[in-house]
Every structure is written in structure tokens, then in C-alpha cells.
Amino acid sequence: MILEDQGYQTDSRSTGKSGLQAIRQGSFDILLLDLKLPDFDGMEILRAVMSEKPSICVIIMTGYSTVRNAVEAMKIGAFDYLPKPFDDDELVLVVERALKLKRLTEENLALREQLIDQFGFDNIVGEHPRMLETFEQVVRVAPTDTTVLIYGESGTGKELFARAIHTHSNRAARQFVAIDGSTLASNLLESELFGHVKGAFTGAVAAKKGVFEVAENGTLFLDDVANLSLEIQAKLLRVLEAREYKPVGASHTRKANVRLIAATNQDLQQMVDGGDFREDLFYRLNVIPIYLPPLRERSEDIAILVYHFLRHFCRKAGKRIEGFSDEALEALVDYRWPGNVRQLRNVVERLVIMSDGQLLDPGFVLNHMQGRYFMGGDSIPDTVDELNAVKKQVMDETFGRIHRAFLEKALKACHGNISQASATVGMKRSNFSALMKRHHLSADSFKD
Ligand SMILES: Nc1ncnc2c1ncn2[C@@H]1O[C@H](COP(=O)(O)OP(=O)(O)OP(=O)(O)O)[C@@H](O)[C@H]1O
Ligand SMILES: [Mg+2]
Numbered sequence: 002m003i004l005e006d007q008g009y010q011t012d013s014r015s016t017g018k019s020g021l022q023a024i025r026q027g028s029f030d031i032l033l034l035d036l037k038l039p040d041f042d043g044m045e046i047l048r049a050v051m052s053e054k055p056s057i058c059v060i061i062m063t064g065y066s067t068v069r070n071a072v073e074a075m076k077i078g079a080f081d082y083l084p085k086p087f088d089d090d091e092l093v094l095v096v097e098r099a100l101k102l103k104r105l106t107e108e109n110l111a112l113r114e115q116l117i118d119q120f121g122f123d124n125i126v127g128e129h130p131r132m133l134e135t136f137e138q139v140v141r142v143a144p145t146d147t148t149v150l151i152y153g154e155s156g157t158g159k160e161l162f163a164r165a166i167h168t169h170s171n172r173a174a175r176q177f178v179a180i181d182g183s184t185l186a187s188n189l190l191e192s193e194l195f196g197h198v199k200g201a202f203t204g205a206v207a208a209k210k211g212v213f214e215v216a217e218n219g220t221l222f223l224d225d226v227a228n229l230s231l232e233i234q235a236k237l238l239r240v241l242e243a244r245e246y247k248p249v250g251a252s253h254t255r256k257a258n259v260r261l262i263a264a265t266n267q268d269l270q271q272m273v274d275g276g277d278f279r280e281d282l283f284y285r286l287n288v289i290p291i292y293l294p295p296l297r298e299r300s301e302d303i304a305i306l307v308y309h310f311l312r313h314f315c316r317k318a319g320k321r322i323e324g325f326s327d328e329a330l331e332a333l334v335d336y337r338w339p340g341n342v343r344q345l346r347n348v349v350e351r352l353v354i355m356s357d358g359q360l361l362d363p364g365f366v367l368n369h370m371q372g373r374y375f376m377g378g379d380s381i382p383d384t385v386d387e388l389n390a391v392k393k394q395v396m397d398e399t400f401g402r403i404h405r406a407f408l409e410k411a412l413k414a415c416h417g418n419i420s421q422a423s424a425t426v427g428m429k430r431s432n433f434s435a436l437m438k439r440h441h442l443s444a445d446s447f448k449d
Contacts, residue, residue, distance in 0.1 A: 201250025
């Protein structure tokens with residue numbers, strides 16, 4: 002009843018025999034199994050399910066006195082156990098967690114088997130509905146000469162998409178020229194944008210082409226437009242309106258035949274409202290806005306991207322790595338990725354370089370993600386949310402390391418005997434093994 006209230010479809014049986022029958026005939030995602038059944042030992046049912054229908058996620062419900070059996074059940078392959086009595090929320094929570102892991106496991110398997118077929122766009126990966134919408138938008142807008150403004154946090158793929166638009170346009174055979182709004186120095190700007198003739202000013206010993214000329218008949222990518230000074234904004238606006246420009250020192254104007262794609266990680270409308278960006282230029286640029294969502298808002302794409310880069314870097318390094326363990330992948334999917342796809346790419350590259358193993362496990366992955374918040378220059382949190390995320394991460398990492406070392410020390414001293422180890426450190430056995438589970442430690446590796 003609790004689960005049906007949440008919208009789940011359920012079926013319940015009160016004997017092992019009819020339960021097994023239902024499982025064999027039906028298709029279930031999750032089995033909530035009591036260990037004490039009138040006709041069977043729940044453990045036998047568990048074994049049968051693990052061998053016949055291993056895709057079913059089994060959650061053991063058990064009374065206090067049988068917690069030991071529950072641990073045994075988890076060794077056989079149960080997903081988790083619910084000690085009785087439990088309340089509605091606990092039940093719903095464990096079921097949600099099981100479903101999430103199940104979905105991820107299936108996806109992980111599929112990805113491992115047939116490494117991802119790339120999207121129609123050569124090297125752009127994404128299946129989230131918002132990304133699919135973006136792909137459609139790009140397909141529609143690419144062949145036109147319309148100005149496109151790409152919004153997105155750092156590392157979300159703005160330049161990648163700008164290049165894709167260029168490649169899918171009829172300007173593809175001509176140049177794609179990228180200039181960065183924040184590095185355009187005002188005094189140099191004019192000759193940089195429009196070029197100059199020989200002798201136009203002191204030091205102009207030869208004529209120089211400006212970006213508008215280099216990009217002629219091609220695409221000009223204006224990165225970081227929010228950082229253009231107001232002076233440069235004015236000059237740019239003039240070219241966009243007149244569709245022509247004059248090289249410094251030249252006597253004639255030249256036609257400006259470029260397709261413009263601009264990108265920013267700022268809210269330009271807000272900058273317009275605050276007087277930091279010209280409204281007229283904003284409207285010239287914001288003809289077709291494209292929004293690239295941050296990675297944390299499309300976490301369904303993380304697994305695909307992770308495997309995409311894994312394949313890429315394995316090929317590059319000539320290594321064979323089978324993939325990620327489910328838990329390792331889960332850790333990557335749960336992470337917030339403040340640096341978005343670029344950060345994820347860097348992490349995977351590092352993992353490939355550092356790894357000797359076949360299947361990457363969570364310990365390895367987490368170790369190599371450490372310090373991830375403090376890697377870049379723009380890692381100082383901008384919002385309270387981010388600040389709290391950093392705090393949590395620092396706590397998790399610091400205490401995580403200590404916990405892990407603590408467990409390992411005790412387990413090593415007791416040769417992997419959990420009862421002994423927990424008694425030595427003065428911890429309840431159940432808490433000790435729960436902590437082990439959280440840190441993905443197995444007693445086996447400490448037995449000699
Ligand atoms: N959907 C994607 N599929 C595959 N690779 C991606 C995707 N999005 C981004 N990347 C890769 O991530 C890295 C960062 O992308 P890009 O340079 O385009 O980001 P950006 O938005 O321009 O970042 P910044 O604002 O910091 O300049 C690049 O290596 C790019 O190839
Ligand atoms: Mg960029």
C-alpha cells in the first residue's frame with residue numbers, strides 16, 4: 002500500500018512457493034523479501050532469484066534477531082536490507098535507491114558491451130532531452146547565416162557547438178575563426194578586428210589581416226562576449242549594422258561577410274539591465290539563443306560521456322580498460338561537476354593514465370577525483386549552494402580518508418576478521434561493517 006501510494010505497481014504473495022512462481026512468470030524490478038516464510042527459507046528464494054533472475058534487485062526485510070542473516074543475504078547478492086519495524090519513508094527511500102542503481106547498472110552494462118555510438122554530430126555526446134532539443138536547434142540553424150548566441154557555464158561545450166554549427170553550414174569549407182572577448186585589448190582591437198595597411202601607425206611595418214578578413218565567407222566565433230569593453234562593443238555594432246568595415250589606415254571599406262556566433266557564461270540580459278552591455282548589440286547577437294545546460298542538470302548524460310572519454314583516452318594511450326564498476330560509475334554520476342564536461346574529460350584522462358586495472362573501482366576513482374574543487378582558477382564558490390557543496394565535499398573527503406584509514410588499520414591488525422576488528426576499536430559490529438560498506442572495503446582483501 003505504501004508503494005502503491007507512490008505510484009509503483011506491486012504484487013504480493015505470502016508464501017515462498019507462490020512468490021517464486023510469480024517471479025518466474027512476471028517481470029519485476031524489485032523484490033522485497035522476508036527471510037521467514039511459512040514454507041521456505043527466504044535465503045533459498047534469494048539464491049533462486051539470483052541465479053534465475055539476476056536483474057531483480059532484492060531487498061531483505063528482517064527482524065532484529067536475524068540481522069546476521071541479512072548480512073549473509075547481502076553477501077549472496079541482496080541489494081540492501083530493511084530492519085523491521087520500518088516506517089514508510091525508509092521503505093520508499095530504499096526502493097528509490099534500488100531503482101536508481103538498477104537503472105544505472107543496466108546502462109553501465111549496455112555501455113560496456115557496445116561502446117556508445119556517437120550522436121549524428123561527430124564528437125558531441127548527449128541524450129538528455131534538453132541536449133536533443135539543442136541538437137535539433139543546431140541542425141535547423143546551422144545552414145542559415147543567422148547569428149547564434151550560445152549560453153552555458155564554463156566547460157559545457159560552447160566552443161564545441163559553435164564549431165559544429167560551422168561544420169554543418171555551407172561555410173564549412175571556409176575558416177572558423179575564434180576570438181576571445183576578454184583578451185581583446187582595446188588599443189590593439191581595431192587592427193586586430195579589421196586589420197591595418199602597411200604604415201598605418203608606428204610599428205605597422207607590414208599590412209595585417211584582421212579577423213573579419215580572415216573569417217571572410219566563414220564563421221567568426223566571439224567567445225566571452227560579456228567581457229567586451231563598451232568601446233569594442235560600439236565598434237562591433239557598427240560592423241554588424243553596416244556589414245562593412247575599414248582596415249586601419251585604409252581608404253576604402255571592405256564588405257564584412259561573416260557568420261557570427263557568440264558565446265557567454267553570463268546572463269547578458271541582466272548585464273544589459275545593469276548598463277554593462279549595449280542593448281542594441283545584445284539584440285543583434287541574441288537572434289537565436291542556444292542554452293547548454295550544466296552537466297549536473299543532465300546527469301543522465303554523465304555515464305555516456307564518461308565512456309565516450311574512456312574510449313577516447315584508452316585509444317590514445319593504447320590501454321585496455323574494461324569499464325567502471327557500478328559503484329565507481331555511481332560516484333561519478335552523483336558528483337556535481339562544477340567544471341562540467343571539461344572537468345569530466347580531465348578526470349577520465351587522469352584515470353586512464355593512472356590506471357593499470359581492467360575495471361575501475363570506486364576507491365580508485367574517488368582517490369583520483371580528490372582536490373577536484375580546487376583545481377581551477379574559477380573554483381571559488383559563487384553561491385551559498387556551491388559553498389555548501391564545497392563544505393560537504395571537504396568534510397566527506399577529509400573524514401572519508403580518516404575513516405578509510407581507520408578501518409583499514411583495524412582490519413589489517415585483525416587479518417580481516419570484522420568481529421575482532423570492531424571489538425578492538427570499540428565499535429558495534431553492525432556499525433563497523435556499515436562503515437566498511439560505505440567505503441567499499443571488503444574484509445577479504447585483509448585476510449592472509
Ligand atoms: N556534449 C559533449 N560531448 C563531447 N565532448 C564535449 C561535450 N561538451 C563538451 N565537450 C568537451 O568538453 C571540453 C570543453 O568544451 P568547450 O571548450 O566547448 O567548453 P566551453 O563552454 O567553451 O567552456 P569555457 O566557457 O570554459 O570556454 C572540450 O574538450 C569539449 O570537446
Ligand atoms: Mg570556450
